[in-house]
Amino acid sequence: MEQDSIERTISIPLPPDEAWQFLTERDHLEHWLAPQVELEPVEGGRVRVVGDDGVERCGEVESVEEPRHLRFTWSGPDEDSSIVEITVEPDGEGSRIDVSERRAEPVEALARIYVFEVAAVPDGPLLLAA
Amino acid sequence: MSERVDATFAALSDPTRRRVVDLLSERGGATASELARELPVTRQAVAKHLAVLDAAGLVSASRSGRELRYRLTPRPFEDAVGWMVRVGAEWDDRLARLADAAGRYG
Numbered sequence: 001m002e003q004d005s006i007e008r009t010i011s012i013p014l015p016p017d018e019a020w021q022f023l024t025e026r027d028h029l030e031h032w033l034a035p036q037v038e039l040e041p042v043e044g045g046r047v048r049v050v051g052d053d054g055v056e057r058c059g060e061v062e063s064v065e066e067p068r069h070l071r072f073t074w075s076g077p078d079e080d081s082s083i084v085e086i087t088v089e090p091d092g093e094g095s096r097i098d099v100s101e102r103r104a105e106p107v108e109a110l111a112r113i114y115v116f117e118v119a120a121v122p123d124g125p126l127l128l129a130a
Numbered sequence: 131m132s133e134r135v136d137a138t139f140a141a142l143s144d145p146t147r148r149r150v151v152d153l154l155s156e157r158g159g160a161t162a163s164e165l166a167r168e169l170p171v172t173r174q175a176v177a178k179h180l181a182v183l184d185a186a187g188l189v190s191a192s193r194s195g196r197e198l199r200y201r202l203t204p205r206p207f208e209d210a211v212g213w214m215v216r217v218g219a220e221w222d223d224r225l226a227r228l229a230d231a232a233g234r235y236g
Contacts, residue, residue: 006218010225012232022232032227051220082217099225101217 005102012095016088019095020067023086039072047072073104080104141186146171147179154189154202158215161197 012019022028029037036050045061059074059081068088075081081104089096142148146169153168154160162180166173180200183189191198202215 004213006214006221008218008221008225010229012229014232014235018235019232022228022235028231031231032224034224097225097228099221101221103213 005100007098007100009096009098011091012097014094016067016090016095019088019097023070023088023097024066041066041070045072047074049074137186138188141183141188144179144182146175147183150176150179150183151188151202154200155215158219159199159201161194161199163197165200 012022014022022032024039024041026037026039029039033039034049034051036048038046038048039061040046041061041064043061043064045064047057047059047061049057051057055076057074057076057079059072062071062073062083064070069086071083071085073081073083082101083104085100085102087098089098142151149169150165153165157164162173162177165180166176169176171179180189180191180198184191184200187203189200190203191200193199
């Protein structure tokens, strides 16, 4: 299992060009991404999102291929930067939207050992690598 | 770093505590009572294990009604499972809202 990324897929009943508006226009984004969203859908565009929890995340748009693909970075205070990638594919009369978020920096090797021990061998001996 | 690592290894040297961490990573958060239902130990024993994990900085508690709800702390688990649980849950919420908004629009 990839430890540093999550992937999600949904289908929505709108064609890709309309789905794209939901992914790039502020009025739409503020209905689903977060209560406050600034996202300039051009390469190098600024990203600033304030979540339900009041946490502000800032980053930059890395690539845009309207109406199929959007990639941006973001990070909150004390968070490592992560990369969000959204792709839109036609799906019947609607669209399939794939979202992934992955960390820009690899995790510490030691943290991987904890995870391996905790997740894979809950009753096994600890691997003492420290 | 090495003190933190020592504390972490000591806290995780117990199989029940590792199971507690495993359950917290699956659920995102739980009370001692909820954890005790999943484990072959009493609520009091779970509370003691949680106290050890708390002292090692691996979990943190917030009040939930009359009980404390425990979550994995951002670090060191933020470097691994905790990150996936948190970020995955955030996207589940966002995409549920997107599906809802797009459904109303379409």
